[in-house]
Amino acid sequence: xxxxxxxxxxxxxxxxxxxxxxxxxxxxxxxxxxxxxxxxxxxxxxxxxxxxxxxxxxxxxxxxxxxxxxxxxxxxxxxxxxxxxxxxxxxxxxxxxxxxxxxxxxxxxxxxxxxxxxxxxxxxxxxxxxxxxxxxxxxxxxxxxxxxxxxxxxxxxxxxxxxxxxxxxxxxxxxxxxxxxxxxxxxxxxxxxxxxxxxxxxxxxxxxxxxxxxxxxxxxxxxxxxxxxxxxxxxxxxxxxxxxxxxxxxxxxxxxxxxxxxxxxxxxxxxxxx
Amino acid sequence: xxxxxxxxxxxxxxxxxxxxxxxxxxxxxxxxxxxxxxxxxxxxxxxxxxxxxxxxxxxxxxxxxxxxxxxxxxxxxxxxxxxxxxxxxxxxxxxxxxxxxxxxxxxxxxxxxxxxxxxxxxxxxxxxxxxxxxxxxxxxxxxxxxxxxxxxxxxxxxxxxxxxxxxxxxxxxxxxxxxxxxxxxxxxxxxxxxxxxxxxxxxxxxxxxxxxxxxxxxxxxxxxxxxxxxxxxxxxxxxxxxxxxxxxxxxxxxxxxxxxxxxxxxxxxxxxxx
Numbered sequence: 001x002x003x004x005x006x007x008x009x010x011x012x013x014x015x016x017x018x019x020x021x022x023x024x025x026x027x028x029x030x031x032x033x034x035x036x037x038x039x040x041x042x043x044x045x046x047x048x049x050x051x052x053x054x055x056x057x058x059x060x061x062x063x064x065x066x067x068x069x070x071x072x073x074x075x076x077x078x079x080x081x082x083x084x085x086x087x088x089x090x091x092x093x094x095x096x097x098x099x100x101x102x103x104x105x106x107x108x109x110x111x112x113x114x115x116x117x118x119x120x121x122x123x124x125x126x127x128x129x130x131x132x133x134x135x136x137x138x139x140x141x142x143x144x145x146x147x148x149x150x151x152x153x154x155x156x157x158x159x160x161x162x163x164x165x166x167x168x169x170x171x172x173x174x175x176x177x178x179x180x181x182x183x184x185x186x187x188x189x190x191x192x193x194x195x196x197x198x199x200x201x202x203x204x205x206x207x208x209x210x211x212x213x214x215x216x217x218x219x220x221x222x223x224x225x226x227x228x229x230x231x232x233x234x235x236x237x238x239x240x241x242x243x244x245x246x247x248x249x250x251x252x253x254x255x256x257x258x259x260x261x262x263x264x265x266x267x268x269x270x271x272x273x274x
Numbered sequence: 275x276x277x278x279x280x281x282x283x284x285x286x287x288x289x290x291x292x293x294x295x296x297x298x299x300x301x302x303x304x305x306x307x308x309x310x311x312x313x314x315x316x317x318x319x320x321x322x323x324x325x326x327x328x329x330x331x332x333x334x335x336x337x338x339x340x341x342x343x344x345x346x347x348x349x350x351x352x353x354x355x356x357x358x359x360x361x362x363x364x365x366x367x368x369x370x371x372x373x374x375x376x377x378x379x380x381x382x383x384x385x386x387x388x389x390x391x392x393x394x395x396x397x398x399x400x401x402x403x404x405x406x407x408x409x410x411x412x413x414x415x416x417x418x419x420x421x422x423x424x425x426x427x428x429x430x431x432x433x434x435x436x437x438x439x440x441x442x443x444x445x446x447x448x449x450x451x452x453x454x455x456x457x458x459x460x461x462x463x464x465x466x467x468x469x470x471x472x473x474x475x476x477x478x479x480x481x482x483x484x485x486x487x488x489x490x491x492x493x494x495x496x497x498x499x500x501x502x503x504x505x506x507x508x509x510x511x512x513x514x515x516x517x518x519x520x521x522x523x524x525x526x527x528x529x530x531x532x533x534x535x536x537x538x539x540x541x542x543x544x545x546x547x548x
Binding site: 086105111112113117144145146148149150153155156159182183184185186207209210211212214222224225226227 | 330341373380385387418419420422424427429430432433456457458459460480482483484485486488498499500501
């Protein structure tokens with residue numbers, strides 16, 4: 001049984017709202033946490049965003065996102081690393097629990113997955129000291145294997161964890177997003193192994209058929225095939241006691257009135273977990 | 275270096291051809307193996323298919339497919355089991371190296387993945403003795419995790435292998451299809467562990483963006499992101515010395531003249547592996 005006070009609304013779920021609008025909605029619906037996206041933070045400004053969130057009494061459960069570490073082009077890589085350093089500073093200013101990392105896929109023309117995966121570890125090694133200086137925790141997110149080529153070559157929780165374990169626990173954790181990992185036959189084992197490394201727990205459902213843009217094939221909790229009860233139980237048993245974000249990318253949900261969306265998010269969270 | 279004599283054309287790659295037409299094309303292009311599909315076999319008739327293949331001097335590297343084991347409805351399940359028994363008889367009549375199994379996803383309304391996975395093992399346990407009687411080998415195919423909900427809850431080679439290992443080696447093996455497993459960080463390890471359990475090796479490329487129907491997101495070897503060299507090397511090192519099938523589901527390829535398709539299949543196989 002999860003207390004409703006642990007619900008956090010990821011901003012992507014109400015994609016059309018500005019940051020202040022999303023903050024207001026959280027207050028209105030008595031949701032205590034918010035997951036932020038950097039484009040919306042930039043639009044409002046980092047300081048004004050931090051101030052608005054503080055005034056509202058909200059907690060920032062995550063900032064999305066850093067990553068895209070796999071460039072082989074030297075200049076592209078340096079741009080990516082600078083962007084990651086900026087993201088770390090923003091996460092610090094916003095007092096986010098974690099900076100979520102989408103690590104990047106195969107570089108153009110490459111079929112060398114081991115090299116891409118090594119590049120991810122190498123980039124993290126460069127960023128960790130800065131994260132530690134600012135007290136920011138980096139969260140490696142395993143993306144669904146269908147994104148392995150073009151978005152993220154970290155495809156399982158086991159793999160994310162194996163990378164995270166190479167760095168200090170307070171600086172690098174893993175993100176468990178049900179959409180990406182629900183299918184994994186080793187999921188329960190790996191959640192247990194992750195333990196205190198779990199830096200974020202994100203929920204949305206797997207709905208079939210997926211739309212043409214696979215990024216948007218996510219549904220409200222209960223609309224798809226994921227057993228949130230058993231996964232949440234494993235995450236709890238592993239010791240995770242932080243916020244639980246609902247993060248849904250779905251064109252129909254984005255087109256719906258944001259109030260309806262948040263109302264549904266809260267009701268489904270209550271029905272399925274609380 | 276793979277000998278070109280090990281190339282097999284999976285019939286699905288030239289989907290619009292009847293079985294006799296596909297057989298003729300193999301002869302014309304000096305391809306020694308063919309992977310068959312049951313709908314085309316049924317259209318020609320099992321005996322006539324077997325005779326045509328024998329006349330042409332072809333070897334049947336696989337028959338697709340059995341499976342769909344996860345029905346909870348008793349009547350549906352019995353229909354599926356009867357169909358699997360028929361498929362085993364067809365595989366025997368055609369002297370196919372393996373009957374490929376697509377095991378089935380979550381039954382309607384269910385979110386219980388462990389139960390679906392157990393149902394797959396249970397169904398195999400019922401079929402194995404019949405397969406042994408007829409000298410047919412069943413091949414458990416791991417499908418890409420994006421098909422976990424609706425087509426096949428066996429999502430990794432490790433998982434397929436763990437199921438196969440519960441049965442005699444000559445009766446149950448695993449199918450390694452690059453499209454489904456290329457992303458897996460444990461792939462090399464699991465191929466090695468599979469060893470003599472590898473009953474079939476199938477190739478096609480992973481092309482992004484995937485089309486709206488994810489089943490059709492496959493490309494000619496070299497058109498996508500898969501490193502066929504390293505995977506094939508692992509499969510060889512594991513001891514697999516059977517046919518290597520090229521199996522491509524792709525609307526554009528199906529719409530192309532079959533001669534062009536087979537010519538490309540053979541050229542790419544040669545360029546990348548032979």
